Amino acid sequence: MYVEEVVLQDFRAIAASQVPFVHPNSADTxxxxxxxxxxxxxxxGSGKSTVLKAVAAVLETARSSRVPDGASGWPRIGxxxxxxxxxxxxxxxxxxxxxxxxxxxIPRDAPADRMLTDDTADAESEPPGFVxxxxxFRGAQEVRFLGELVDRAPxxxxxxxxxxxxxxxxxxxxxxxxxxxxxxxxxxxxxKCLEQPDQEGHFLAQRGIALPVGALSDGVRSFLAWIGDLLxxxxxxAEGSIADVEGIVLVDEIDQRMHPRWQQMVLPRLGSTFxxxxxxxxxxxxxxxxxxxxxxxxxxEPDPDFPGEGATKASRLATEDVYGQTADxxxxxxxxxxxxxxxxPFWEELRAIAGRSQTKQGGREAALEFMRRLADPNxxxxx
Numbered sequence: 440m441y442v443e444e445v446v447l448q449d450f451r452a453i454a455a456s457q458v459p460f461v462h463p464n465s466a467d468t469x470x471x472x473x474x475x476x477x478x479x480x481x482x483x484g485s486g487k488s489t490v491l492k493a494v495a496a497v498l499e500t501a502r503s504s505r506v507p508d509g510a511s512g513w514p515r516i517g518x519x520x521x522x523x524x525x526x527x528x529x530x531x532x533x534x535x536x537x538x539x540x541x542x543x544x545i546p547r548d549a550p551a552d553r554m555l556t557d558d559t560a561d562a563e564s565e566p567p568g569f570v571x572x573x574x575x576f577r578g579a580q581e582v583r584f585l586g587e588l589v590d591r592a593p594x595x596x597x598x599x600x601x602x603x604x605x606x607x608x609x610x611x612x613x614x615x616x617x618x619x620x621x622x623x624x625x626x627x628x629x630x631k632c633l634e635q636p637d638q639e640g641h642f643l644a645q646r647g648i649a650l651p652v653g654a655l656s657d658g659v660r661s662f663l664a665w666i667g668d669l670l671x672x673x674x675x676x677a678e679g680s681i682a683d684v685e686g687i688v689l690v691d692e693i694d695q696r697m698h699p700r701w702q703q704m705v706l707p708r709l710g711s712t713f714x715x716x717x718x719x720x721x722x723x724x725x726x727x728x729x730x731x732x733x734x735x736x737x738x739x740e741p742d743p744d745f746p747g748e749g750a751t752k753a754s755r756l757a758t759e760d761v762y763g764q765t766a767d768x769x770x771x772x773x774x775x776x777x778x779x780x781x782x783x784p785f786w787e788e789l790r791a792i793a794g795r796s797q798t799k800q801g802g803r804e805a806a807l808e809f810m811r812r813l814a815d816p817n818x819x820x821x822x
Contacts, residue, residue, distance in 0.1 A: 440568025441465070441717045442687060443527040445493055447753070449518035449547075452486040454742050454750035461734055462717040463685075464529065471734055473710040477719045478731055479753070480774050481739030486751045487721040488575070490737065491689045493524035494719060495572045497543045498687075514547040517748040521547050530568060530685070569686025569716075571672055573602075573665040575695060605667030606652055609642065612674050614681050621681065624712045625666060627701050630659065658696035662705075665690065685715045693720040694727055702726040725769035733760040738774055785816055 441462035447453045460477045461468050468474035479487045496507050514522040522545040529539070612618050619632040619642075629646050636642045641649040652663060669688060673681045694702045702724045709718055722728075728736055733756060742752040761769045770777045779786065792809045795801030 440528055440530040440570075440686060442494055442719065443529050445490065445497075445527075446523070446525040447490075447493055448523040449515035449520045450493055450522045450524050450545075451489040451513055451515060452484070452749065452751045453489055453739070453753055454515060454518065454745045454748070456753040458490060458737055458753045459755055460717065460719060460737075462529075463715060467734060471732055473707060473731065473735060475714060475717050476706050476710045476731065476735050477717070477737060478706065478727055478735055479719070479721045479737045479739060480723075480728060481751070481753075482776075485739040485741075486753065487739050488691050490739065490753055491572065491691055491719060491721060493543075494526060494687070495570070495689055497524050497526045497541055498570050500543050501541050510545050513545045515750065517745075517750070518547070521545060528568075569672070569676065569684055570689075571669050571686070572689035573668070573691065575692040602664050602668035603671040604652075605663055605670070606640075606642070608671045608674075609667075610636075612671075614674050614677060617681050618670050618674060621670065621712055622666075625705075625708050626659070626662075627698075630655070656696075658698065658701070661696050682713060683715055684713075687717050687719065688713075690718065690720040692722065694722040694724045697724075699724070699726055703730060706730060725766045725775060728761050728774055729764050729766065729769050730762070732762045733758075736761075736774065740776075781816075788812070 441464060442460050443462075443465065444457060444459045447456045447458070449455075461471060461474055463475045465474070479490050481487045496510070499507060514520075523542060525540060525542040527540050609615065609618065619634070622632050626643075631644050633642050633644055633649060637649045639649070639651070641651050643650060643652065643655070645655065652660060655663070670681070673684050677684050693705060697705065702722075703726050706718070706720070706727055707730060737753055737755055739751050739753045742750040744750075744752075756773060759773050761772050761774060764772070767780045769775060770780050789809060789812060792801075792805055792812065796803075796805035796809055798805075
């Protein structure tokens with residue numbers, strides 16, 4: 440099962456948007472380097488997480504017939520319509536090919552309730568397929584694990600949840616060898632899995648030294664928290680290879696605490712390691728969009744059709760492509776909208792120098808200083 444698109448109406452900050460997603464079976468992935476990766480970018484508070492929450496909320500409500508907590512606050516402040524999130528789903532496995540639409544309506548002027556609409560023959564059936572979602576506040580906690588995962592729903596990215604620690608379930612994994620290989624493919628190159636745990640039970644080594652998970656960096660531990668939980672679920676349900684499981688994975692702030700070198704490789708590695716999964720993620724780093732094509736990117740930005748209301752919209756840009764560009768170029772593109780990547784204090788210094796260049800006292804020397812500072816910001820008035 441994959442998400443073809445999500446349509447949002449007065450859903451949190453987003454006033455009206457129709458957001459397309461790519462997935463392994465979608466028709467518009469010809470020539471795409473990563474046909475299963477979607478990245479949502481935008482300023483803080485614009486609604487990046489809202490896009491992911493809408494997907495998770497519709498799927499969970501369809502699965503459990505329970506409206507998520509806090510749904511009464513979802514109608515957009517300043518809007519006049521009910522909050523609506525509508526998904527179009529598709530699949531070519533298990534139950535056969537289908538194209539299904541599910542909508543979640545949250546009334547504006549009434550207690551939160553749900554109304555599901557479905558265009559399939561069996562409107563009461565829950566959506567088939569695998570779904571996992573991970574919010575920005577995530578961490579593996581000690582949970583009771585008896586070798587079989589209980590029925591676990593997406594946690595909707597709204598609150599902290601207990602994720603199954605990798606070190607707790609890995610010794611009992613049904614696909615232990617494959618899991619170790621997948622981890623080797625995903626983790627930074629200086630971290631490797633040991634074929635057999637050492638005497639203390641450690642199964643990871645960094646630069647040749649076996650270490651407990653707790654001794655690794657915060658960035659690695661944050662990544663292992665959600666990827667370990669994901670692998671636990673895939674290990675439980677996979678009939679054959681884990682890499683063949685089809686489904687949807689939502690990750691908010693996927694670049695959280697990652698070194699820039701890891702940011703550059705995390706999405707390509709996820710996309711190639713799990714070719715049957717559809718990833719829908721958010722990030723703040725320009726290093727992630729620079730490895731993606733236009734079809735992989737969704738921008739959330741202010742909606743000009745609703746001026747003064749703080750409304751935003753989510754869309755795929757029609758023309759702008761930042762694949763292969765430098766971080767500076769990406770930051771100055773429409774996806775980030777920076778006028779410059781230089782710091783504001785530096786620009787204040789340049790403005791002062793430019794002002795002196797317009798006076799008789801400053802003149803030529805100030806103009807030369809301006810050019811020298813542009814070429815080498817650390818060069819102080821070197822004549």
